[in-house]
Amino acid sequence: MEVIHLQKKTIMELNINGEEFVATLDHYAIDHFQKHNKIGLLKFYENMSNNEDGSINLTQVVQLLGSLVRYKKNGRIVGAKYFEQFDTMQVVQLLTPILSKILGNNLPESSNDAEKK
Numbered sequence: 460m461e462v463i464h465l466q467k468k469t470i471m472e473l474n475i476n477g478e479e480f481v482a483t484l485d486h487y488a489i490d491h492f493q494k495h496n497k498i499g500l501l502k503f504y505e506n507m508s509n510n511e512d513g514s515i516n517l518t519q520v521v522q523l524l525g526s527l528v529r530y531k532k533n534g535r536i537v538g539a540k541y542f543e544q545f546d547t548m549q550v551v552q553l554l555t556p557i558l559s560k561i562l563g564n565n566l567p568e569s570s571n572d573a574e575k576k
Contacts, residue, residue, distance in 0.1 A: 470483045481531050483561065521551065522539040525542055527561060
């Protein structure tokens with residue numbers, strides 16, 4: 460018999476300017492990010508982790524945040540356009556810690572080029 464221990468997904472509650480949201484990484488968020496941004500999540504994560512000069516693609520970070528954040532009331536993903544109304548640097552500064560908590564080091568490593576796409 461196989462004994463399997465599955466980790467529960469991380470769900471963080473957020474309040475942005477008085478409105479309630481949740482942030483989570485699940486198949487729905489991953490599909491949304493990959494479909495709308497034409498980059499695989501593992502490839503994005505690899506690019507973000509491997510930048511030795513400390514640079515990050517702010518557009519892709521905001522796009523990922525837009526895919527992870529949902530309205531608490533109806534569960535609808537806000538999308539990157541929601542964050543366009545705010546100062547980009549403030550969005551990245553204040554919400555990047557959310558990425559760290561949700562993503563952590565829990566993403567699997569891609570084993571071949573086909574998985575990186």
